[in-house]
Amino acid sequence: MHHIHAMKTTTPTTFAMRRAPLVASLALAVFLTGCGAVKPKPLTHDEVATRVKNDQQAMYKDQEPIGAPLTLSDVMARSLKYNLDYRLKLMETALSRGLLDVSQLDMLPKLTADAGYRWRSNDSGGTSIGIEDRIVSLRPSTSEERVHYLADATLSWDVLDFGLSYYRAKQQADDVNVTDERRRKVLQNIVQDVRDAYWRALGAQRLLGETQVLADNIQAALEKTRQAERAGVLPPVEGLEYQRALLDAMTLVNEKRQEMEFARRELAALMNLAPGTQFTLADATETGLSQVPSNLDQLEQMALEQRPELREEDYKARIDAIETKKQIAALFPNLNLFGGIGYDSNSYLYNENWTQGGISMSMNLIRLAGLPAIKRTNEARMKVDDARRMALSMAVLTQVRVSVERYKLAVYDHQLAQESAQVDQRLASVARAGSNNQLTSELETLRTQARSMVSRFQEASSYAAAQSAYGRVLNSVGIDLMPEQVAGSDVPTLSKAIQASLVDGEKHVFTQSADAVAVDRPIQLSVTGLPARVDGVAVRDAVGKVMTGNRLALGNGADSLAMELHYSATPSKAATRAQWDVTVQDTAGKRLLTQSYRSFLPDDASTRSVIALAEAAALSVMAEVRRLAAAPETAATARP
Numbered sequence: 001m002h003h004i005h006a007m008k009t010t011t012p013t014t015f016a017m018r019r020a021p022l023v024a025s026l027a028l029a030v031f032l033t034g035c036g037a038v039k040p041k042p043l044t045h046d047e048v049a050t051r052v053k054n055d056q057q058a059m060y061k062d063q064e065p066i067g068a069p070l071t072l073s074d075v076m077a078r079s080l081k082y083n084l085d086y087r088l089k090l091m092e093t094a095l096s097r098g099l100l101d102v103s104q105l106d107m108l109p110k111l112t113a114d115a116g117y118r119w120r121s122n123d124s125g126g127t128s129i130g131i132e133d134r135i136v137s138l139r140p141s142t143s144e145e146r147v148h149y150l151a152d153a154t155l156s157w158d159v160l161d162f163g164l165s166y167y168r169a170k171q172q173a174d175d176v177n178v179t180d181e182r183r184r185k186v187l188q189n190i191v192q193d194v195r196d197a198y199w200r201a202l203g204a205q206r207l208l209g210e211t212q213v214l215a216d217n218i219q220a221a222l223e224k225t226r227q228a229e230r231a232g233v234l235p236p237v238e239g240l241e242y243q244r245a246l247l248d249a250m251t252l253v254n255e256k257r258q259e260m261e262f263a264r265r266e267l268a269a270l271m272n273l274a275p276g277t278q279f280t281l282a283d284a285t286e287t288g289l290s291q292v293p294s295n296l297d298q299l300e301q302m303a304l305e306q307r308p309e310l311r312e313e314d315y316k317a318r319i320d321a322i323e324t325k326k327q328i329a330a331l332f333p334n335l336n337l338f339g340g341i342g343y344d345s346n347s348y349l350y351n352e353n354w355t356q357g358g359i360s361m362s363m364n365l366i367r368l369a370g371l372p373a374i375k376r377t378n379e380a381r382m383k384v385d386d387a388r389r390m391a392l393s394m395a396v397l398t399q400v401r402v403s404v405e406r407y408k409l410a411v412y413d414h415q416l417a418q419e420s421a422q423v424d425q426r427l428a429s430v431a432r433a434g435s436n437n438q439l440t441s442e443l444e445t446l447r448t449q450a451r452s453m454v455s456r457f458q459e460a461s462s463y464a465a466a467q468s469a470y471g472r473v474l475n476s477v478g479i480d481l482m483p484e485q486v487a488g489s490d491v492p493t494l495s496k497a498i499q500a501s502l503v504d505g506e507k508h509v510f511t512q513s514a515d516a517v518a519v520d521r522p523i524q525l526s527v528t529g530l531p532a533r534v535d536g537v538a539v540r541d542a543v544g545k546v547m548t549g550n551r552l553a554l555g556n557g558a559d560s561l562a563m564e565l566h567y568s569a570t571p572s573k574a575a576t577r578a579q580w581d582v583t584v585q586d587t588a589g590k591r592l593l594t595q596s597y598r599s600f601l602p603d604d605a606s607t608r609s610v611i612a613l614a615e616a617a618a619l620s621v622m623a624e625v626r627r628l629a630a631a632p633e634t635a636a637t638a639r640p
């Protein structure tokens with residue numbers, strides 16, 4: 001018996017000792033091979049170039065081509081469809097919803113299937129010895145084959161894990177809402193950026209042609225001035241002063257033009273257009289600016305209810321409240337139910353197939369000591385949430401009042417810019433009327449034209465600033481300018497839906513929507529009473545150019561307005577007293593506007609001087625004519 005025991009305890013040990021060096025050598029070889037195989041490998045230039053090429057193709061992939069001038073709603077539609085920032089937020093929302101689906105699966109019971117293969121080089125088993133005398137009582141035996149297969153399937157349900165998974169799923173559901181509010185904020189910011197850039201870009205587009213003509217004229221005048229200076233016609237100081245004045249005027253024009261032309265690049269970036277893509281903005285009639293909102297209390301209430309940042313804080317507070325419940329639930333006892341079937345190919349077993357089940361309960365008693373700390377932490381968390389929401393609410397209320405005040409100032413600035421532009425245009429017309437063929441007179445005329453162009457840029461810039469301030473009021477209130485559901489995803493369908501949403505959403509803030517479709521009544525222009533030596537066609541064309549330059553349409557229509565400029569003159573000793581009588585009436589013959597404009601002309605009044613005076617007369621009533629053309633209902637209240 002003792003001999004058997006000695007063989008049993010000695011032989012396996014000796015065998016293991018013999019194989020130990022071989023196993024150790026193999027393990028060391030695998031370890032050293034693994035350590036030497038992993039080395040830093042920088043990206044190659046081809047890999048980087050391939051990544052850049054693929055990204056560029058993906059950035060501008062599947063975009064609808066631009067086939068017509070873009071309206072404001074068109075630009076918004078393309079921005080919301082192709083803007084990468086907004087697409088990222090949409091993907092984050094989809095990801096959050098996917099995580100919610102995954103978290104809901106965690107609440108289901110767990111069904112675990114396991115299968116395996118087991119092999120060993122010798123038999124398992126053992127012997128038995130007496131507890132008191134330590135004498136071997138059984139010969140060595142085994143009940144397990146050296147090679148056998150195992151399989152089992154167990155269904156288990158952990159009650160505590162189910163409760164925690166339920167709370168995690170509710171938190172993930174609120175996280176979906178948080179992600180959606182962040183998407184709303186990005187959408188509102190994109191709409192605001194588009195509105196800001198669109199009107200600046202449109203103003204630059206309208207004035208670009210005239211700016212180029214003025215730049216060519218100033219360049220020609222500079223060359224004339226240099227030639228006159230070299231020929232001795234102008235004193236050097238006077239010639240340089242004129243050159244300096246012309247360059248200063250052109251510098252101001254270029255600064256304004258570049259400032260507004262940058263907006264085209266901003267629009268291209270917002271629409272995610274590929275570099276070099278050409279587009280034109282639709283030259284729509286500028287609508288009248290809405291009245292400044294006076295219902296600040298109502299706007300503040302709307303902001304507190306609709307701002308995405310505050311709604312996000314509400315959802316975060318709910319998430320924190322659920323976190324409190326989850327931490328307290330983790331302190332409860334854990335009840336686990338399980339059941340399943342098993343299989344073992346071991347032929348020594350009496351039963352190779354079996355069914356099993358059970359129930360267990362456990363509880364971490366030490367964790368109960370942390371209950372007071374958990375309560376204090378959760379109370380502090382809720383107080384922080386309330387304080388953060390209150391601070392954000394105060395910031396929102398401040399933004400509402402500041403945005404309304406900015407809009408009020410922007411409207412006033414635009415009114416001043418309009419008046420300044422009209423005055424400068426009239427000055428330019430008068431300067432052209434009084435100029436002669438002398439170089440000094442021509443230079444002075446160019447200076448007034450440059451100043452007039454700067455004023456027109458300022459007018460366009462002030463209108464864009466007013467539109468931007470208008471949009472900031474909507475943004476501060478939290479108005480969504482995108483419908484919840486759209487019938488199609490193509491750009492024209494999105495554009496129509498956004499245009500309808502603009503009108504519907506903004507009427508809750510402004511009494512008159514600045515983005516409502518404006519009425520554009522055409523003007524039938526006529527010029528009468530001209531002397532025989534004056535070219536009437538040239539006068540009419542010049543006045544028509546002034547009107548179209550001020551965004552009025554010429555033509556006939558069922559609702560057109562008839563505008564007549566009648567010329568009359570009274571000779572005097574030194575000059576002729578000229579007068580233009582301007583009248584505007586509707587198709588029914590009702591007179592809507594009557595105004596006279598007087599000035600002096602040389603006795604030998606030329607077509608050029610009469611044109612300049614006619615332009616000044618038309619500009620003097622431009623604001624009234626624009627108001628009448630933009631809104632037919634104002635005809636009844638127009639001054640007689």
